[in-house]
Amino acid sequence: MGDDREFDRMLEEELTALPLPDDTVAEVNPWRRAMVRIVWGTGLTTLTLNFWYLNYLLPAVGVVLLFLGFRTLRRENRWFALCWGLSLLDLASFYVGRVMDATIWARDLPPLGAALALLGLVRSFCLWRGIRAVRRCAGQEDRAGAAAALLTFQCALVALGLLGGGNLQLQGLFFAVIFLGLYICIMRSLAKLPALLDGAGYVVRAAGARLSELAVWITWAVLLAAGLLVAGTAFCRYPMEWSPVEAGEQQQLEEIRDSLLALGMPEQVAEDLAPGDLALLEGALSVTAQVHEEPFNDGREERSVSGRTIHVQTVYDVRELRLSDIAVELPGGRWRIIHHFLWQAEPGLRTTECISLWPTTRDGFDGWRQEGEVTGRLLFDWQGTTYEGDYYSISTEPYTTNSFFWGESQSTDPTALFSLPRRGEYCRGYLTYGVETVEDGWLLDSWINYTHQVKWLNYPAMTAQEYDRSGIWNGFGAFHTAQTAIQFYPASEAEKGSYQTW
Known part of the structure; x- marks a missing residue:
């Protein structure tokens, strides 16, 4: 032993x-x-x-x-x-x-x-x-x-x-x-x-x-x-409230609507106008309308050969967003501007949307004076019913913008914020405001920037409004911005209807 x-x-x-x-x-x-x-x-x-x-x-x-x-x-x-x-x-x-x-x-x-x-x-x-x-x-x-x-x-x-x-x-x-x-x-x-x-000889015991x-x-x-x-x-959307559109809401205003259609207003725009906005167009003298379709996809490359040169161009089979810019002439030197949008194809991501408006009464355009506030409404169709809603906000508070060309600047131009419904077809809406002539010979010039999220990777989360004000342009970030403008000289028939878009 x-x-x-x-x-x-x-x-x-x-x-x-x-x-x-x-x-x-x-x-x-x-x-x-x-x-x-x-x-x-x-x-x-x-x-x-x-x-x-x-x-x-x-x-x-x-x-x-x-x-x-x-x-x-x-x-x-x-x-x-x-x-x-x-x-x-x-x-x-x-x-x-x-x-x-x-x-x-x-x-x-x-x-x-x-x-x-x-x-x-x-x-x-x-x-x-x-x-x-x-x-x-x-x-x-x-x-x-x-x-x-x-x-x-x-x-x-x-x-x-x-x-x-x-x-x-x-x-x-x-x-x-x-x-x-x-x-x-x-x-x-x-x-x-x-x-x-x-080498200290001290043992630390691990806690369980x-x-x-x-x-x-x-x-x-x-x-x-x-x-x-x-x-x-x-939690990447604005809270929105929707309600069914009242049947026959334009029933008492059919004469005004038919007159606008005869003057050249797009039918979809005329149908979407709220009764209050449609009534303001009574007695319209002329309608100047421009329609632009904007792609919110990458498209596809198409190559062609001419001699020893290869030409590459991007072709868009689908242009999801249709933008209509309209100016309605009214008696007494007054005009009504309407900026209308329609998602004619699936918009993809439905997070935040932003429409920045550069009205014809902005700084430097002293020949015009604005009448009233900027108004508008949103609509969409679902299972045979049309729904309407208000914008989350339409603000004219001062804010700072950044631009690659002009740097930092202050602006008070209206900005409309909203979110598209989680489900629904033909999502659409418009902004409208009135102006009156102060001095003849001035360019009628009204622009909008429509910003929409196109990429899912957006972290930390940025809103469409933040993208719009950051000075970032398409190709960078998770958003895409479509820009249109209606521009013409009301006093000159030769130049009336000239339109620029980017």
């Missing part, structure tokens, strides 16, 4: 003397494994890359790494327990922020940037104190220089962010190089944190967890994907 015990003792000594591979040590060492996750999580959430959606993807990974790292160490001391609680808040705030970015209502929330920045500072402070506490327990020097440097760096970033609204500018290459250099040095110091306890790390990653990915899908589907 004594020989057996001696043999067991000798065998245990031999096995414990065998050197284990570094990766095996890291696998069974809770401190090293947790600190590696914390270091990587800190790096991915502190500074991000603003291209290829990495500014969203990298922090999405970083917040989970921080959670997993602090979850392992949460029983070690109270500071790591606080870090774990703050990492839960990081997860929740990141989730809410990213899901709200998939909606058009995120800009209506109060700014949370300052609160989240403060949360990051508190977490870095707790990390600094937690590392110091662990080193004291291990009999090492009570300091954590890398964590202190990280805290100082983040304090500087927050201070500069608060000062960024003033005269301080950090867009120069000099500042960028300095901050990048400091960040690299701090990250190199943080990379040494997992090895702090090597109900969910495995794989389950945490899968749950996070599923919840995030589901939240983005639901938010992007349900």
